[in-house]
Amino acid sequence: MEEVLPVFNSAVSIDCVLFGFDAGELKILLIERNEEPFKDWWALPGNLVGEDESVDQSASRILHELTGLSDIYMEQYYTFGEVGRHPQGRVISVAYYAMLRLGGDKALKPLTSYAKKAQWINVKELPKLGFDHQHIFDKGLEKIKRRIKHLPIAFELLPEKFTLTQVQNVYELILGKKLDKRNFRKKMLSFGVLKELDEKQKGVSFRAATLYKFDRRKYAKLFGKEISF
Amino acid sequence: MEEVLPVFNSAVSIDCVLFGFDAGELKILLIERNEEPFKDWWALPGNLVGEDESVDQSASRILHELTGLSDIYMEQYYTFGEVGRHPQGRVISVAYYAMLRLGGDKALKPLTSYAKKAQWINVKELPKLGFDHQHIFDKGLEKIKRRIKHLPIAFELLPEKFTLTQVQNVYELILGKKLDKRNFRKKMLSFGVLKELDEKQKGVSFRAATLYKFDRRKYAKLFGKEISF
DNA sequence: ATTACTTAGTGTAAAAAATACACACTATAT
DNA sequence: ATATAGTGTGTATTTTTTACACTAAGTAAT
Numbered sequence A, B: 001m002e003e004v005l006p007v008f009n010s011a012v013s014i015d016c017v018l019f020g021f022d023a024g025e026l027k028i029l030l031i032e033r034n035e036e037p038f039k040d041w042w043a044l045p046g047n048l049v050g051e052d053e054s055v056d057q058s059a060s061r062i063l064h065e066l067t068g069l070s071d072i073y074m075e076q077y078y079t080f081g082e083v084g085r086h087p088q089g090r091v092i093s094v095a096y097y098a099m100l101r102l103g104g105d106k107a108l109k110p111l112t113s114y115a116k117k118a119q120w121i122n123v124k125e126l127p128k129l130g131f132d133h134q135h136i137f138d139k140g141l142e143k144i145k146r147r148i149k150h151l152p153i154a155f156e157l158l159p160e161k162f163t164l165t166q167v168q169n170v171y172e173l174i175l176g177k178k179l180d181k182r183n184f185r186k187k188m189l190s191f192g193v194l195k196e197l198d199e200k201q202k203g204v205s206f207r208a209a210t211l212y213k214f215d216r217r218k219y220a221k222l223f224g225k226e227i228s229f
Numbered sequence C: 001a002t003t004a005c006t007t008a009g010t011g012t013a014a015a016a017a018a019t020a021c022a023c024a025c026t027a028t029a030t
Numbered sequence D: 001a002t003a004t005a006g007t008g009t010g011t012a013t014t015t016t017t018t019a020c021a022c023t024a025a026g027t028a029a030t
Helices: A055-067 A133-150 A164-175 A181-190 A216-220 B055-067 B133-150 B164-175 B181-190 B216-220
Strands: A011-022 A025-033 A046-048 A075-080 A091-101 A115-122 A194-200 A210-214 B011-022 B025-033 B046-048 B075-080 B091-101 B115-122 B194-200 B210-214
Touching: A011 A055, A011 A133, A011 A164, A025 A055, A025 A164, A046 A055, A055 A075, A055 A091, A055 A115, A075 A133, A075 B075, A091 A133, A091 B091, A133 A164, A164 A181, A164 A210, B011 B055, B011 B133, B011 B164, B025 B055, B025 B164, B046 B055, B055 B075, B055 B091, B055 B115, B075 B133, B091 B133, B133 B164, B164 B181, B164 B210
Parallel strands: A011 A091, B011 B091
Antiparallel strands: A011 A025, A011 A046, A025 A115, A075 A091, A194 A210, B011 B025, B011 B046, B025 B115, B075 B091, B194 B210
């Protein structure tokens, strides 16, 4: 067989860092591995790129196969290419992140035996991760910190209808610090991407907060602006 | 021979987008290719990652081999992984950028026959580039635009001693718009990363401007701040 | 030495944005 | 009726951004 140029010189994989928000906690999606190396360890959902797929397509497919999730918009943020990062050989990994609302609804179900299970885990209780996945996660968290300062993007983590306090909670969790309530609300509303609903929070044993929803049309115009709290 | 896991599934390459500033022009470093495909075309300096090198190391080596330049700090900014981007097979390319002062001093000399020559070319007169390199360049330019708004980083493009007007010229070229002189100076000096020298510009046939130099120590403290003009 | 030329260098007022800060309201549970 | 817990609101101060035009200094030509 004639050698094709250029010659393959690496395995290329995808790793996905998915952030979710639920019950006041910032969570991340992990799988429990069912294959060597790092069998039985927790790891980021990841696998090899397909030869006939773009890396973006691979990312979607791999996430789906390992967790059952589909139609998740993920964004590439960095490529990890240290020589020793995979114990069995050269693997260069392209990392993606996404932010995601957790309804408790969708069950996570790996479609391959490569993962035993997939689970949302509180970022404050991260287990030891296989490979260099702790590092990949750390970089992903840095990335979304910068990201939510630029764009009011945290709605991706919330249900369709949400309260301003919920939005503030997400910001505080991601940024790791408290924000002033009045200033936060003023600023958030000033973006003009939230629509106030004629509807109140339900099932709480205190004054119910007003619900809002996110206006994607107006949101699209916001690119390039910086937010600071 | 036993198959090693994971299996190589792609060629991985590096492409370098180097910006330089000289004689009032923003330039980019290109090579003229000496190999198929795109023989005799202009292209970004790029080649395959070595199997025993990190992608960062590969980037430095490849830049050196194709242009003779060394000790250039480059930053990774995106990985291009569309299926059809290389006509001869699957190649995923990790792109790096750098900003660089051009002294006219260092000659560019490819150390391999893979490039016929390397040359700094005005970004306003870009030739047609091979592969998807126009796209990679466009993304690189976007990246440095965002970058110089965040950090007063344009000094990398300037000689050790420079005038404020030179700094402003660089900003205007990269951002593609005129800036107000008084506001620019006020802002730039307010960062406190410039040291005014007891020295004036030489060899000009008009009032000589004060020279400044860049203070790396103070600069290191600036990360995270946003600049806007 | 006068003049013309070219770039350097400077300040202020107005508008906009960011920050700091505290209490009354309202729904529920008992 | 009362206790409780989170909701929702305004203003004054400071900081940052923007807009804007002339004089100063050095060189070159006559």
